[in-house]
Amino acid sequence: MDSPVNVGDTTTNSILHRLQDTHLQEVASATISSATYSGQQVIQLALSLKDSFNNQNDNHTSSSIDTSPTISLKAPIKILRRVQDSYINITQLFDILIRLNLFSNSQVEKYLNNELLTNPQYSTKDIDDYRNHENPVLNGLWIPYDKAVTLAIKFDIYEFSKKLFLVDVHDFDKLPKQSITMGGKRRLYDESFDNQADAGLMGSPLKKQKVDHKANTETGSNLNSITTKSSSTSKDLLKHLSGSNPNIPYTLPPLNDPNILNPSMVSDLKLKYGEVFKRDDEKDSKLTFEDIETIFKQIISTGDLEHGTLVADIPLDQQGKTALHFASTLASVTLVSAFVKLGLCSPIRGTQTGESPLISTIMVTNAMEKGNFKELLSEWLWPSLWLYDNKKWSFLHYLASQSAKKSEASKFYLNRILEFGLASSEEGYSVKNFLSKLCSDIIDLQDEMNGNTCLHLAAESESKWIIRVLIELDADITIANKTGLKPIDFDIVNEVLQEVKNDSFKYENDQDNYILELLRSSVKLHKRKIELGIADDADVEEDIQDMSIDADSVTNTTTNNNNNNNNTTNNKKSVKLEDQKFGSAKIFQSIQNLLSNTNTEYETLINSKKLHLKNLNQKLHDTTIVTANNRFISKKISEKLLYLDSLKLQMANITDRLEISSKEIPSGVDIDTEDENVKYDADEPFRIQSIYDQLESGVDPEKVTVDEDVMAKLPPLPILQARLNAYQEINKKIETELGTLLDYSELTSKFKKVVSFCTGVDINEVDELLDGLLEAVEGQQ
Numbered sequence: 120m121d122s123p124v125n126v127g128d129t130t131t132n133s134i135l136h137r138l139q140d141t142h143l144q145e146v147a148s149a150t151i152s153s154a155t156y157s158g159q160q161v162i163q164l165a166l167s168l169k170d171s172f173n174n175q176n177d178n179h180t181s182s183s184i185d186t187s188p189t190i191s192l193k194a195p196i197k198i199l200r201r202v203q204d205s206y207i208n209i210t211q212l213f214d215i216l217i218r219l220n221l222f223s224n225s226q227v228e229k230y231l232n233n234e235l236l237t238n239p240q241y242s243t244k245d246i247d248d249y250r251n252h253e254n255p256v257l258n259g260l261w262i263p264y265d266k267a268v269t270l271a272i273k274f275d276i277y278e279f280s281k282k283l284f285l286v287d288v289h290d291f292d293k294l295p296k297q298s299i300t301m302g303g304k305r306r307l308y309d310e311s312f313d314n315q316a317d318a319g320l321m322g323s324p325l326k327k328q329k330v331d332h333k334a335n336t337e338t339g340s341n342l343n344s345i346t347t348k349s350s351s352t353s354k355d356l357l358k359h360l361s362g363s364n365p366n367i368p369y370t371l372p373p374l375n376d377p378n379i380l381n382p383s384m385v386s387d388l389k390l391k392y393g394e395v396f397k398r399d400d401e402k403d404s405k406l407t408f409e410d411i412e413t414i415f416k417q418i419i420s421t422g423d424l425e426h427g428t429l430v431a432d433i434p435l436d437q438q439g440k441t442a443l444h445f446a447s448t449l450a451s452v453t454l455v456s457a458f459v460k461l462g463l464c465s466p467i468r469g470t471q472t473g474e475s476p477l478i479s480t481i482m483v484t485n486a487m488e489k490g491n492f493k494e495l496l497s498e499w500l501w502p503s504l505w506l507y508d509n510k511k512w513s514f515l516h517y518l519a520s521q522s523a524k525k526s527e528a529s530k531f532y533l534n535r536i537l538e539f540g541l542a543s544s545e546e547g548y549s550v551k552n553f554l555s556k557l558c559s560d561i562i563d564l565q566d567e568m569n570g571n572t573c574l575h576l577a578a579e580s581e582s583k584w585i586i587r588v589l590i591e592l593d594a595d596i597t598i599a600n601k602t603g604l605k606p607i608d609f610d611i612v613n614e615v616l617q618e619v620k621n622d623s624f625k626y627e628n629d630q631d632n633y634i635l636e637l638l639r640s641s642v643k644l645h646k647r648k649i650e651l652g653i654a655d656d657a658d659v660e661e662d663i664q665d666m667s668i669d670a671d672s673v674t675n676t677t678t679n680n681n682n683n684n685n686n687t688t689n690n691k692k693s694v695k696l697e698d699q700k701f702g703s704a705k706i707f708q709s710i711q712n713l714l715s716n717t718n719t720e721y722e723t724l725i726n727s728k729k730l731h732l733k734n735l736n737q738k739l740h741d742t743t744i745v746t747a748n749n750r751f752i753s754k755k756i757s758e759k760l761l762y763l764d765s766l767k768l769q770m771a772n773i774t775d776r777l778e779i780s781s782k783e784i785p786s787g788v789d790i791d792t793e794d795e796n797v798k799y800d801a802d803e804p805f806r807i808q809s810i811y812d813q814l815e816s817g818v819d820p821e822k823v824t825v826d827e828d829v830m831a832k833l834p835p836l837p838i839l840q841a842r843l844n845a846y847q848e849i850n851k852k853i854e855t856e857l858g859t860l861l862d863y864s865e866l867t868s869k870f871k872k873v874v875s876f877c878t879g880v881d882i883n884e885v886d887e888l889l890d891g892l893l894e895a896v897e898g899q900q
Contacts, residue, residue, distance in 0.1 A: 153294040157254045160202040164283035165195040207267035210259025215276045229490045281891045370469030370506045373439030411457040432468045439471040447476040450485035473508030481532045511567045522582035570600035578609035637747035
C-alpha cells in the first residue's frame with residue numbers, strides 16, 4: 120500500500136484526469152461561514168461533494184489503494200481556519216483525500232506523523248496538536264497558512280478549498296454565521312452552544328463521522344494509543360536493552376543452545392507466531408496489541424521455569440531470524456511493537472550473520488512504501504543503530520552497498536535516519552550523541568573481510584548522494600582497504616569533491632538540499648563544541664546524576680556526623696557540665712558543621728550549573744535546527760534572485776532585438792497596418808522582378824525568358840542555391856511557428872513560466888492556482 124509521500128504526484132494526476140471533462144462547480148459546492156468553538160474564532164468551509172463525483176472516483180480508484188469506510192455522502196466536509204493566526208486544520212483538509220477514496224485514514228495519519236510531526240523542517244512550535252482536544256470540532260493538527268497552501272497544491276485539493284484560503288480573516292464579522300443545514304431539517308451548529316465542548320454537535324453526522332474515523336482506522340494507527348499510554352515504559356525497556364548488551368558493539372548472537380530452549384515451548388511459540396502473521400496478512404486486518412497479547416498470554420505466564428522463563432528471541436529459520444526480523448521486513452508496526460513490548464523479541468538480537476531487525480527493515484522497500492519507517496525507527500528499532508554484524512558492517516555500510524540496486528530506498532532510509540538522529544531531542548533515546556557516535560564509530564569503520572569503509576562501498580555503487588553525505592560528515596578519503604585502494608582513487612569521489620568545491624552539486628529535490636543544510640549546520644556545531652571542550656548532552660546528564668548521588672552522600676554523611684557530634688556533646692554535658700573541654704568541642708563541632716554545609720552548598724551549586732548547561736545544550740540544539748532551516752530558505756531565495764536576474768537579462772535582450780528590428784524596416788511603412796497595398800514586403804530585396812512578373816502572370820517556368828543584362832546582374836549560382844535553401848528553411852520554421860500559435864501550447868508554456876516565477880509555485884501546479892489568482896486580482900480592483 121502506497122503512502123501519500125510516495126504517491127503525491129499520482130494523486131495529482133488522477134484528480135486532474137477525473138476533472139478534465141467536468142467542471143468543479145458541477146461536482147462540488149463550498150460555503151464560507153464564521154463560527155466560534157471553545158472560545159476560538161474560526162472561518163469555516165463546508166464542502167459538499169455530489170454523489171456522481173464520488174461514484175466517478177470509486178470507478179477510477181486503483182485496486183492497490185486501500186478504500187476504508189468513508190464519510191456519508193450527505194455530510195459536508197468541515198475545514199476550519201483560525202482567525203487569530205490563520206492556522207489551518209490540515210487533518211480536516213486531508214479529509215477531502217479520504218472522501219475521494221484516494222487515501223485511507225491510516226495513510227493520512229501516517230503521513231502527518233512522518234512528514235509533519237517528525238520533520239525537522241516543521242518546528243513543533245509551528246504545529247498545534249489538537250488531536251485530543253475536548254471539542255471534537257477542533258480535533259486535528261493545525262499548521263501555518265503557507266504550509267497548508269503548499270500541501271493543498273501538492274495533493275491537488277486547492278481547487279476544492281480555495282475559498283477558505285482566499286477569504287480575509289478580518290472579514291470575520293462580515294461573514295454569515297454558520298447555519299449549514301442537512302436536508303433542510305436542522306443545523307449542525309447552534310450558536311447557543313458557543314464555548315462549550317460539544318458545540319451543539321450531539322448526534323450530528325459530523326460527530327458520528329469522528330467516531331467512525333477512529334473506529335475504522337487501520338492497525339497502524341491503533342498502535343498510537345498504545346504507544347501513548349506506555350511510551351515511557353517502552354523507552355525505559357529499550358534503553359535498558361541497549362545498555363545491557365554484553366556483546367556490544369555487535370548484535371547478540373542467535374539462540375541455538377538446545378539446553379536452553381524448551382522444544383515444546385518453541386513449537387507452541389512457532390504455532391502462535393504463524394497464527395499472528397497470518398492474521399496480520401489478511402486484507403482489512405483489525406489485529407490489535409490486545410489480540411496479540413491474548414494469543415501469547417498463556418505461554419508468557421507459564422514460561423520455562425526450569426530455565427528461567429526464557430521464551431524470547433527464538434529463531435524461526437536456519438538463518439536465526441526471530442519473529443521481530445520478519446515483522447520488521449514486513450514493516451508491520453502492530454507486530455513489531457507487540458513483540459518488543461511483550462518481551463518476545465529484542466531489537467538487538469542478530470541472525471547467524473549478525474543482522475539486526477533494523478537491517479531487515481532497510482534491506483527491503485516495505486517501510487518506505489507504507490510510510491511508517493520513522494515510527495518503526497523512533498519507537499522500536501533505534502537501539503540497534505550502533506550495532507555491527509559479524510563482518511563489522513553498520514547500517515550505513517548496508518545502505519551504501521545496496522544503493523546500486525535500490526538507490527531510491529537507500530537514499531530514503533538514510534535521509535530518515537539522519538532526520539531522526541539530528542533532530543531528536545526527546546528524553547529516553549540513546550541518540551543524544553548521534554552525530555558524535557556517527558562520526559567516531561560508523562563513518563570510517565572498516566569491515567573485517569576487505570577493510571572497506573562506507574565511502575568505499577558507496578563509491579563502488581556509484582551513489583553520489585551517499586558519497587555527498589559521507590563527505591559532509593568528514594569521511595576520510597585516504598583510508599586504504601586491504602588491497603590498497605582508497606576512496607580518493609574513485610573517479611566519482613573526485614567528481615563529487617569537485618562539485619562540492621564549486622558548489623555545483625545537483626539536488627533532485629528541495630528535501631535533499633535541506634538534509635545537507637541540516638547536516639552541515641550540525642557538523643559545524645559539533646566541531647565547535649569539540650574545539651571549546653563542551654560536553655555532549657548525554658555526558659552532562661550523566662554528570663548531573665553523579666552529582667546528585669554525591670550530594671546525597673554528602674548530605675547523609677553530614678547528618679550522621681551531626682548526630683554523632685550531638686550525642687557526644689550530650690554525653691559530655693551529662694558527665695561533666697563544668698568541664699572546660701566543652702567549649703573546645705563546641706567550637707570544633709561548629710567548624711565541622713560549617714565545612715559540611717559549605718561542601719553541600721558547593722555540590723548543590725555545581726549541580727544547578729550542570730542543569731543550566733544541559734538546558735543551554737538543548738537550546739543550542741534547537742537553534743541548530745532553526746539555523747539549518749534559515750540557511751535552506753536563504754539559499755532558495757538566492758536561487759530565485761539569480762533566476763530573476765537571468766529573466767531580466769533575457770527581457771533586455773529581447774527589447775534590444777525589437778529595437779534593432781524596427782530600425783531595419785523602411786521609414787514610412789507601417790507593418791501593423793491592415794492595408795495590403797502598403798504592407799511591408801520582406802522578400803522584395805531578394806526578388807528578381809522580371810522573372811517574378813512572368814511567373815506571377817502564369818507563364819510556364821520552362822518558358823521564362825531572361826535578358827542578358829539581368830543574367831549578368833545575378834549573383835553566382837552557389838549564392839542563389841544558398842538563398843533557396845535559406846528560404847526553404849525559413850518556410851519550415853514559419854510553418855512550425857504557425858502550428859504552435861494555432862494550438863497556443865508554447866504561448867501557454869511561457870505564460871505558465873511567468874506565473875510560476877511571480878508566485879513561486881511549481882510550473883506543473885500553475886493550472887490549479889489560476890482561478891484563485893484571478894479572483895484575488897479581481898478582488899483588488
